[in-house]
Amino acid sequence: MNNKLNRRNFLKISALTGGGLVIGLPALNSCTNPKEAREAATSWTDVNAFLKIANNGEVTIKSPNPEIGQGVKTSMPMVVAEELDIPWEMVTVVQAPLDLENYKNQWAGGSQSIKRSWNVLRMAGATARFALISAAANMWSVPVSELVTEDGKVLHKASNQSAHYGELLEAAASVEAPEEVKLKDPKDFKLIGTDVKNVEMANILTGKPLFGLDYKVDGMLYARVIHPPAFGATLASVDDAAAKAMSGIAHVVKFGEKVAVVGKSSWEVIKAANALKVTWNNPPKPESTEGHVAEMRRLLGKKGEVRRKDGNPERAFRQADKVIEASYEAPFLPHNTLEPMNFFAHVTENSAKLVGPTQTPERAMRTAMSITGLKEDQVTVEMTRMGGGFGRRLYADFVTDAVEISHQLKLPIKVIYTREDDMTAGTYRPAFQYKFRAALDKDGQLTAYHQRGVSVNGGHVTRDLNIPSGAVGNVLLDSHVIKSEITTGAWRSPTHNFLGFAEQSFIDEVAHAAGKDPLQFRLDMLENAKNNPVGEVKYDPERCIGVLKLAAEKAAYGKAPAGVFQGVALYFSHSTYVAQVAELVMEEDKPKIKRIVTAVDCGIVVNPTGAINQVQGSILDGIGHTFFGALSFKGGKPEQNNFNQYRLIRIPEVPNVEVHFVKNTLDPTGLGEPALNPAPAAVGNALFAATGERWRVTPLGADKKPGVVELEGRVG
Amino acid sequence: MPTYSLTVNKRKMEVDVAEDTPLLWVLRDHLDLVGTKFGCGIAQCGACTVHLDGNPIRSCSVPVSAIGDKKVITIEGLSKDGKHPVQIAWEEIDVPQCGYCQAGQMMSAAALLKKKPNPTDADIDAAMGGNLCRCASYLRIRKAIHTAAKIQNS
Known part of the structure; x- marks a missing residue:
């Protein structure tokens, strides 16, 4: 991660600005934390692009990235506040407008906001803190090394002097703020790692104009x-x-x-x-789902563009003791943001x-x-x-x-847009399909793996750095792309959102064909990737093993009582590792999901309450769309246009989701998307354990008799 | 254009709108009460839920001409100080992600708690099944309703 900051971003503290806090749209953009009684701020000083400090010691932190419900308007300012050493109660957060001069990566996508801005946000707080400490050192004629910060104040304990940040602004104006200063040791974090509620809470709960x-x-x-x-x-x-x-x-x-x-x-x-x-x-050429599906199936039978090749897969398949083959299919999905x-x-x-x-x-x-x-x-x-x-x-x-x-x-x-306008003019999750082949030797070892993908307007949908690539000697990935008039785009965790289901379901098929426990089969593969990596390996096998073992332990994998069926899945995306164990029971021959036990390794968890909300939400999003989601086309027109025709998961269908984070001090990685990816496979694999049937087409059961699989409700 | 006299959040208000104008758009466009949200327009998502004489209704599907002298309460009028038990509970449990559906969720939950002070999970399923949360904050919504019940009954 690049620690270098653009000097323009960190202006020398110059002069006190007169007048009050200027924010474009108070009703829309401001939100205030409860403040302890103190004199009202009468002037504010812009310290750098991310924060300003008032003469009464209060701090306004500008949150640069768009807030879509992923929680960055809470978590990004937390990172600044941590290094500034300011109590959260003294912080007001505002949404920054687009500002190309002062901010980089001012967008929300790919679960990147915290990951890309982690050091920049920290440095924004730390350089400001440095300037304030330096100002106090000059004022009191004491060495910087004898000063500490606490609760928005600089303290010199030996002489019993203290000043809150607002009192140091004038003296800080003559301090040159360096581009880089020493950051906190993560073990000294006071705010990061604690539960901070949504900064917009009061406004959301009382219906203020926000959206x-x-x-x-x-x-x-x-x-x-x-x-x-x-x-x-x-x-x-x-x-x-x-x-x-x-x-x-x-x-x-x-x-x-x-x-x-x-x-x-x-x-x-x-x-x-x-x-x-x-x-x-x-x-001129009206498209239909029927046509798309047939064309994708046809192309899965033909060689595509090679995306990865390790070893000699052709020979390995010829020499295999057993070959397992299966295809997986997914439809278009609209985003259906609730605000059209x-x-x-x-x-x-x-x-x-x-x-x-x-x-x-x-x-x-x-x-x-x-x-x-x-x-x-x-x-x-x-x-x-x-x-x-x-x-x-x-x-x-x-x-x-x-x-x-x-x-x-x-x-x-x-x-x-009305809902109908929104659903019928989307940039949809593309429809796509995969065909997999796996070669096993006589000992049940995976010797070759072949994945072929095809999408309608979705680009190449194989992912060459996904597990099991790197863990198998012979690998072939190839793919086709069908062009279409239908507009498509990124849909939460693009490609991974179905590839996770397809790959992790197929790995399960292979484990069963090899006569091995699906969890142990995965752990063995990861040992291979660790000890004998083949080709490029981007995932850390140790961290994969870590989340698998944590999920298994928390779910008591393999020790479920009679009648409870478990399925396991693992996925690495957005630099984050997620493993899940799904549990379901059969009631009147129908599956009911009991719980999803999740283990996540995303490095440092900035805001645990927000993080759990993201993980639970993305898992339920994945499960809901796997059971219900499909947008079909006829004559070029979408056949569903509102929620009376398009089903989304609702409260009666929601199982418990238990979330466990791996504790470490690695830099944080993405969390808005990655937990979605393994969830559908964990459920599909549990369904196989329960029914002996393999579920390969989404929405689940679309290729089977009506009513075979229904997500009807929780258990307990 | 006919004039309608409405009682919204205990205040009399007058609007000049076409008789088929849904209550939702009267609230949002004409009375500047934008806490009530538009999601589907066909009573399928619950984002527009308000209380009409205490009962939860989907304001997108009720024309202004059908309101008469019935009393309308929106999220802005759910409590004077933002301290209705569901508001306290929603904050305590840190329910919202994007927050767009939450006004409707809270209005449905408040109506449920009035009818059933100690709702079971099945009661919650029945009363809240009409409210979509696209972020799927459902686990926290359920928990917050149980918490709100405790607050209300204490």
């Missing part, structure tokens, strides 16, 4: 956009007479293949858009103000620049809290909508 959909300004008009009903269709003509005659409707705007109705209120534009009479040119897509734009002749839920504010800015011709310094982007992201808000189609309309009308515009 993109809540944002309004005077004179703002609402817009609903009608998009082509089928992927590949184009706009032919619009009869907008009826829509324009409806109450509250101000404009009808065309751009690209879309038509927007602009008016005074949400309901009026929702209704009027339904009254548009739009003629579409049908797609929406965005605000106000474009004028020489500026554009963008506000809303985006995981990629820089992309939003560039989108606006390319549509309007404005320059970088003419576009501002503010991020609201987001009602879920899951990858959907990495894209800028909804930003384009708002900017296009505002650019044409030069009015403040808020684009809103």
